[in-house]
Amino acid sequence: VSGATVHPTAIVDPRAVLEEGVTIGPLTVVHGEARIGARSRIGSHCVIGEGDRERTVIGAGAVIRSHSVIYAGSTFGRDLETGHHAVLRECLDVGRGLRVGTASDLQGSSSIGHFVRIHSNVFVAKRTTIEDFVWIFPKVMIADDPHPPSDACTHGPTIRRAAVIGAAATVLARLDIGRASLVAAAALVTADVPEEAVVRGMPARVTGSTRDVRCRHGALVRPYPWWEQFDRGYPPEVMRTSSGPVYEEDGE
Amino acid sequence: VSGATVHPTAIVDPRAVLEEGVTIGPLTVVHGEARIGARSRIGSHCVIGEGDRERTVIGAGAVIRSHSVIYAGSTFGRDLETGHHAVLRECLDVGRGLRVGTASDLQGSSSIGHFVRIHSNVFVAKRTTIEDFVWIFPKVMIADDPHPPSDACTHGPTIRRAAVIGAAATVLARLDIGRASLVAAAALVTADVPEEAVVRGMPARVTGSTRDVRCRHGALVRPYPWWEQFDRGYPPEVMRTSSGPVYEEDGE
Amino acid sequence: VSGATVHPTAIVDPRAVLEEGVTIGPLTVVHGEARIGARSRIGSHCVIGEGDRERTVIGAGAVIRSHSVIYAGSTFGRDLETGHHAVLRECLDVGRGLRVGTASDLQGSSSIGHFVRIHSNVFVAKRTTIEDFVWIFPKVMIADDPHPPSDACTHGPTIRRAAVIGAAATVLARLDIGRASLVAAAALVTADVPEEAVVRGMPARVTGSTRDVRCRHGALVRPYPWWEQFDRGYPPEVMRTSSGPVYEEDGE
Numbered sequence: 001v002s003g004a005t006v007h008p009t010a011i012v013d014p015r016a017v018l019e020e021g022v023t024i025g026p027l028t029v030v031h032g033e034a035r036i037g038a039r040s041r042i043g044s045h046c047v048i049g050e051g052d053r054e055r056t057v058i059g060a061g062a063v064i065r066s067h068s069v070i071y072a073g074s075t076f077g078r079d080l081e082t083g084h085h086a087v088l089r090e091c092l093d094v095g096r097g098l099r100v101g102t103a104s105d106l107q108g109s110s111s112i113g114h115f116v117r118i119h120s121n122v123f124v125a126k127r128t129t130i131e132d133f134v135w136i137f138p139k140v141m142i143a144d145d146p147h148p149p150s151d152a153c154t155h156g157p158t159i160r161r162a163a164v165i166g167a168a169a170t171v172l173a174r175l176d177i178g179r180a181s182l183v184a185a186a187a188l189v190t191a192d193v194p195e196e197a198v199v200r201g202m203p204a205r206v207t208g209s210t211r212d213v214r215c216r217h218g219a220l221v222r223p224y225p226w227w228e229q230f231d232r233g234y235p236p237e238v239m240r241t242s243s244g245p246v247y248e249e250d251g252e
Numbered sequence: 253v254s255g256a257t258v259h260p261t262a263i264v265d266p267r268a269v270l271e272e273g274v275t276i277g278p279l280t281v282v283h284g285e286a287r288i289g290a291r292s293r294i295g296s297h298c299v300i301g302e303g304d305r306e307r308t309v310i311g312a313g314a315v316i317r318s319h320s321v322i323y324a325g326s327t328f329g330r331d332l333e334t335g336h337h338a339v340l341r342e343c344l345d346v347g348r349g350l351r352v353g354t355a356s357d358l359q360g361s362s363s364i365g366h367f368v369r370i371h372s373n374v375f376v377a378k379r380t381t382i383e384d385f386v387w388i389f390p391k392v393m394i395a396d397d398p399h400p401p402s403d404a405c406t407h408g409p410t411i412r413r414a415a416v417i418g419a420a421a422t423v424l425a426r427l428d429i430g431r432a433s434l435v436a437a438a439a440l441v442t443a444d445v446p447e448e449a450v451v452r453g454m455p456a457r458v459t460g461s462t463r464d465v466r467c468r469h470g471a472l473v474r475p476y477p478w479w480e481q482f483d484r485g486y487p488p489e490v491m492r493t494s495s496g497p498v499y500e501e502d503g504e
Numbered sequence: 505v506s507g508a509t510v511h512p513t514a515i516v517d518p519r520a521v522l523e524e525g526v527t528i529g530p531l532t533v534v535h536g537e538a539r540i541g542a543r544s545r546i547g548s549h550c551v552i553g554e555g556d557r558e559r560t561v562i563g564a565g566a567v568i569r570s571h572s573v574i575y576a577g578s579t580f581g582r583d584l585e586t587g588h589h590a591v592l593r594e595c596l597d598v599g600r601g602l603r604v605g606t607a608s609d610l611q612g613s614s615s616i617g618h619f620v621r622i623h624s625n626v627f628v629a630k631r632t633t634i635e636d637f638v639w640i641f642p643k644v645m646i647a648d649d650p651h652p653p654s655d656a657c658t659h660g661p662t663i664r665r666a667a668v669i670g671a672a673a674t675v676l677a678r679l680d681i682g683r684a685s686l687v688a689a690a691a692l693v694t695a696d697v698p699e700e701a702v703v704r705g706m707p708a709r710v711t712g713s714t715r716d717v718r719c720r721h722g723a724l725v726r727p728y729p730w731w732e733q734f735d736r737g738y739p740p741e742v743m744r745t746s747s748g749p750v751y752e753e754d755g756e
Binding site: 263279281297299302319321337339355357359373375377391393395397398399400401402403404405422424426440454 | 513530531547548549570571587588589605606607621624625639641642643668670671672689690705706717719720721722723724727728730733734736
């Protein structure tokens with residue numbers, strides 16, 4: 001615990017490992033299963049290492065905002081960032097640079113790539129696969145049960161690299177959401193989505209290619225592929241390719 | 253308070269009644285109006301007995317996860333379980349075995365039967381009736397006002413025994429959702445739903461009987477009636493009947 | 505800090521200004537940038553003045569319920585009221601009498617008028633304008649990006665005086681929602697809404713005037729204009745006019 005700054009009202013299990021430069025805010029509880037990477041900042045009123053499973057590993061440079069709950073048994077790459085009241089359950093295998101917004105609820109047992117951006121109040125069911133550079137906007141529902149309630153067939157969808165799920169959309173269980181596709185706001189996705197397709201409505205139908213989307217408002221004529229006009233804090237080692245950004249983690 | 257384990261940082265009103273084997277987690281506040289049943293486990297950062305109304309009664313064996321808020325003036329049967337950040341308001345009359353997921357918000361003044369399962373981020377408006385063995389999946393909205401804002405006509409719907417409300421569906425005020433019916437994901441329910449009917453879309457229409465639903469994925473051919481292929485921790489005294497599970501509480 | 509009642513477990517920066525009669529609940533953190541108006545009551549487990557920006561100003565008579573987070577750099581008129589787990593971000597300019605429900609998330613940089621009522625679990629994107637006497641019901645999504653992800657064109661909508669946004673509706677970026685209009689529950693609003701219009705569906709279409717809405721349930725025959733049959737705690741200085749309630753703040 002040497003080199004960490006722990007607020008006197010925080011409750012940190014002596015078995016927890018806090019690397020150099022970690023700060024733990026007031027009234028936060030850190031259980032013994034947690035290992036928190038260098039320079040991470042944990043806000044107030046959080047719970048880190050909830051549950052009694054194996055170790056939680058939070059990579060270096062994390063920013064965890066107040067009232068968030070991170071379970072034991074998940075592994076996060078560096079630069080994790082959460083909003084307030086986020087809940088990240090067990091058995092998540094997460095790459096670098098995940099951002100999860102306020103009040104989002106990741107149910108666990110999912111695989112999440114690098115630089116995934118999940119906004120506020122998103123629900124991600126168990127056993128969902130989210131590839132690198134995916135964007136999920138507020139209030140999205142990712143489901144895992146094709147005929148609830150059941151156990152036999154539950155499995156979350158697979159959301160491919162650089163796909164975009166618009167606000168308040170619902171994506172049903174077991175689907176494949178294609179690379180760089182766009183699900184429009186409030187759409188109900190009931191079938192697989194092809195690469196670079198735009199889908200809209202309830203149930204969602206393919207209405208064209210993202211490359212044909214035009215902006216009515218001005219600054220951008222062609223908003224897609226989004227990575228040609230936009231990034232949000234990607235480091236220089238992210239490469240742009242015609243099929244989307246690519247990140248290869250070094251051996252650190 | 254004898255026989256209870258209270259974390260030294262918890263703040264428990266001396267008038268609160270904690271039965272044998274209760275545990276109260278760190279940084280939790282228990283107000284004087286609360287009575288917490290035997291062996292219940294209250295997590296960290298919770299508030300139990302919020303408000304200044306009459307007594308809260310939480311039955312034996314409850315599991316209340318961190319950051320949840322339970323108001324005074326509600327009564328819960330045994331085996332209540334909540335996720336994190338759940339809010340359960342006043343004047344709820346709840347049977348045995350309710351589970352309420354993370355960030356769900358029960359507005360109060362509702363009647364909830366036995367073994368009801370409410371997943372994450374569900375909103376239940378006031379004066380809703382939820383019968384035994386109902387399932388409500390994440391992000392469901394249960395409304396109470398037919399022409400908002402108003403007071404004169406507000407009343408929540410009635411959701412009949414063993415009905416299933418799919419994820420992100422919206423159920424409008426004052427409706428009757430029939431026994432063992434199925435509301436599909438993201439549907440907007442604007443009319444009563446017959447027994448065992450499946451409804452889908454916006455506005456939702458009856459598209460068939462649950463008994464005609466087939467599974468495309470394999471393990472289960474006929475997923476409904478759901479109670480013929482599935483339970484989730486029901487105790488042996490729950491009886492299966494052709495119209496759904498039945499539970500008669502003994503006189504305890 | 506004289507004249508305030510601070511729970512001994514609260515953590516209040518000595519630079520914070522607490523006016524006469526303020527109460528601060530247990531386990532709440534108040535940062536130095538906060539100024540809290542007379543007679544305000546802050547519940548337990550809150551964070552006031554989060555972030556390191558300029559001053560937060562909360563007007564007199566506020567009621568902030570447990571686990572809420574209010575950022576530095578926002579200004580609230582008197583009689584602010586929040587539910588539990590609400591998050592109010594920076595650079596909000598808010599009039600008198602705002603009510604924000606449980607788990608709602610105001611992203612900041614927005615202008616909110618007087619007597620706005622935002623229910624539970626509402627998301628309001630940045631740079632949204634909400635005029636006086638607007639009602640926003642639970643689970644509404646207010647978006648700001650016409651082609652996500654982007655920066656160039658993001659801007660929240662403008663919701664005009666006395667408009668009503670029904671539960672679980674989605675309002676897209678940059679739209680103009682007309683005075684006293686009504687967005688039906690679960691509608692997806694993709695175009696401007698005229699004054700006093702009713703819009704429904706996905707995408708939402710104008711289906712008539714609010715003045716033609718009839719109640720099927722009884723007590724009220726004509727529910728709209730809502731201000732002719734309803735108020736919720738407006739003070740006597742609110743004037744009713746044929747175009748809706750009007751409030752002129754005095755020079756206090």
